Amino acid sequence: MKFNDLLLGLLVLLGGVAIYVSALGFTDIPGQSYGAGTMPRAIAIFSGCLGLFMMGRAILEGARMPRLELAAWVRSRRSVLSALVALALIVFYIAAAPAIGFVPTSLVVMAALMLTLRTKPLTAIAVSILACIVIQQAFGRLLLVPLPRSEFLTFLW
Amino acid sequence: MPILSEAFGLVFQPYVLLVILASAAFGMFVGAIPGLTATMATALLVPVTFFMDPVPAIAAIVTATAMAIFAGDIPGSLLRMPGTPASAAYVEDAYRMTRSGRSEEALGASLVFSAIGGIFGTIVLITASPVLADIALRFSSFEYFWLVVLGLSCAIFVSPGSVPRGMISLIIGLFAATIGIDNPAGQPRYTFGNVELLAGVQFIPAMIGLFAVSEVLRSVVAGADTPAVEKGGQKGIFSHQWDNIRRYPFQALRGSVVGTAIGALPGAGADIAAWISYAISKKFSKQKEKFGTGHVEGIVEAGASNNGAVSGAWIPALVFGIPGDSITAIVIGVLYIKGLNPGPTIFINEPQLIYAVFIVFFLANLIMLPMGWAAIKTARTILSIPARILMPIILMFCIVGSFAINNSPFGIILMLVFGIIGFLMEENDIPIAPAILGLVLGPMLEQNFVTSMIKADGSFLAFFERPIAAGLGLFTIAIWSIPLVMAALRRGRRARPADA
Incomplete structure (x- = not known):
């Protein structure tokens, strides 16, 4: 999804306006004219000027590029699906790991993504098991990161 | 002298040396995989360094970076795919040399001249840093404000793509830096009631998201294909290099000088240094017409330059606390995590640590020769790991790394958000480096700007007094x-x- 300068400039301008409005509610250091709102206001002004500049230049140049250009991968159902699966697997890890533990969750995440990317099932499962054990041993055991534990796999720790 | 011996004592310990060896192997591996950058190697290393003392932590990053920058030349030579952006400048020459059966000469040249450039940059780092630190001690908030603005400006103007898109990236980074309670008035900003956001955007998950997760997503949408490795001679990696040193001594020196100087410029890194050095090499060469056809001269100069830049980038990072590139931006984050404040006072408070860093730089560049030799020999095996197997494993490392910073799933959420942002940014040709610098330098910019404005009673003229x-x-x-x-x-x- 590629935006041209006109559309991108408009987004930057709107972003600047939003930051400026939100910064109006921030307080100053007592007795000073500067405080929590100073930096966001400066960013908002910078953003607004940049947005106007980009839009102005795009209008002057006739904004030759289409306003919204879809990248080649967006037209491929397989690519879109793979990207969605990758994102969904991260969300799955966040939701499931505390409940069922690191080992089964990470195994599912890696194996599912490998299978989505057309790895042979046996290879995907074997590599995922190996990688999962290496990561768990390196982070969980060696570096003592409290990775979520599974009750039936406590011997790994 | 006691400081120097203390520094040697800090580095020459079995644990630190083991860390250096392991990081060298890791840097070689990451650098040799096309699409995985030296910055990504650093970002993935940070969660591990979190559990180390400062010296092994810095040693790990220095070694992995130096190795990754060199190793990026390996897929460039064998696949015509630069492993890191810093190798892109001379990839055509390296690949054509491989096709004509001279891969050993191309890879040997990039290995030897990378080490030369890296050692030259280290010597400059050792000699220039203490002098600059002495000057920096007299800096007030006004000087620091301008230094930060200068660094951010350079990041915009030297980043690839258009300047306005570089500015958008900077705005994203600066805005992310405003989130949290750490501001002049101590008021929560953009936290939306989330307690975890009060501490601000955690730097490491954001970094892993922007660089590593976005790369995984890019690879996934591209179908995670692995290209075929080009065959070429693999014998005599070092034997041609005496001839190249005799033939191109001035080019090697010029590449080292330019690379170190560009690296020292806040915001500019090894990739820009390599492009500029390759352009200079071509412009002043007696055999201009041979560039791009499998000529080693550009590899000699740009290879020395990109590793010189790695050392040069540490000068502003250590002296002023301002990163020279995105890797030193991560290093500054690591130093803060370790309770060390990069800047001129580190030369007074922790001189043994600074000398230890210098020693590590020498070691990293020397170890590069045998490790590089081994990497070249095993390159075909590394490059044959299919992306469809590698990317899911990298994603898992990203998840665990983001979690390990605060042992909280919130780090993974941040990583995911910044991963999507990074992916969309690159889709729209918006460079990532200015966002990183904005995120790192945002608090410093705000603090020095507000302090200066209060001191100057609102007068902008005071910034020039x-x-x-x-x-x-x-x-x-x-x-x-x-x-x-x-x-x-x-x-x-x-x-x-x-x-x-």
Whole structure:
């Protein structure tokens, strides 16, 4: 999804306006004219000027590029699906790991993504098991990161 | 002298040496995989360094970076795919040398001249840093304000793509840096009631998201294909290099000098250094026509340059606390996590640590020769790991790394958000480096700006009253105004014939 300068400039301008409005509610250091709102206001002004500049230049140049250009991968159902699966697997890890533990969750995440990317099932499962054990041993055991534990796999720790 | 021996004691311990060896292997591996950058190697290393003392932590990053920058040349030579952006400048020459059966000469040249450039940059780092630190001790908030603005400006102007898109990236980074309670008035900003956001955007998950997760997503949508490795001679990696040193001594020196200088410039890194050095090499070469056809001269100069830049980037990072590139931006984050404040006072408070860093730089560049030799020998095996297997494993490392920083799933959420942002940014040709610098330097910019404004009672003229501040200010203004004046002049010249 590629935006041209006109559309991108408009987004930057709107972003600047939003930051400026939100910064109006921030307080100053007592007795000073500067405080929590100073930096966001400066960013908002910078953003607004940049947005106007980009839009102005795009209008002057006739904004030759289409306003919204879809990248080649967006037209491929397989690519879109793979990207969605990758994102969904991260969300799955966040939701499931505390409940069922690191080992089964990470195994599912890696194996599912490998299978989505057309790895042979046996290879995907074997590599995922190996990688999962290496990561768990390196982070969980060696570096003592409290990775979520599974009750039936406590011997790994 | 006691400081130096203490520094040697800190480095020459079995644990630190083991860390250096392991990081060298890791850097080689990451650098040799096309699409995985030296910055990504550093970002993935940070969660591990979190559990180390400062010296092994820094040693791990220094070694992995130096190795990854060199190793990026391996897929460049064998696949015509630069492993890191820093290898992109001379990939055509390296690949054509491989196709004509000279891969050993191409890879040997990049290995040997990378080590030469890296050692040269280290010598400059050792000699220049203490002198600059002495000057920096006299800096006030006005000088630091301009230095930060200068660094951010350089990041925009030297980043690939258009300047406005570089500015968008900077705005994203600066805005992310405003989130949290750490601001002059101590008021929560943009936290939306989330307690975890009160501490601000955690740097490491954001970094892993922007660099690593976005790369995984890019690979996934591209189908995670693995290209075929080009065959070429693999014998005699070092044997040709005496001839190259005798033939191109000036080019090696010039590449090292230019690379170190560009690396020392805040915001500019090894990739820009390599491109500029390759262009200089071509411009002053007696055999210009051979560039791009499998000629080693450009590899000699740009190879020395990109590793010189790795050392050079540490000069502003250590002296002023301002990163020279995105890797030193991560390093500054690591130093803060370790309770060390990068800047001139580190030379007074922790001199043994600084000397230890210098020793590590020498070791990293020396170890590069045997490790590089081994990497070249095993390159075909590394490069044959399919992306469809590698990317899911990298994603898992990203998840665990983001979690390990605070042992909280919130780190993974941040990683995911920044991963999507990074992916969309690159889709729209928005460079990532300015966002990283904005995120790192945002708090410093805000603190020095507000402090200066309070000291100056709101007068902008005070920013030009001290000589160094005035010099830095004028230089920064020149960086912004010269391109505008040049563009106006070009437009005027174009309009004149049309009027006539």
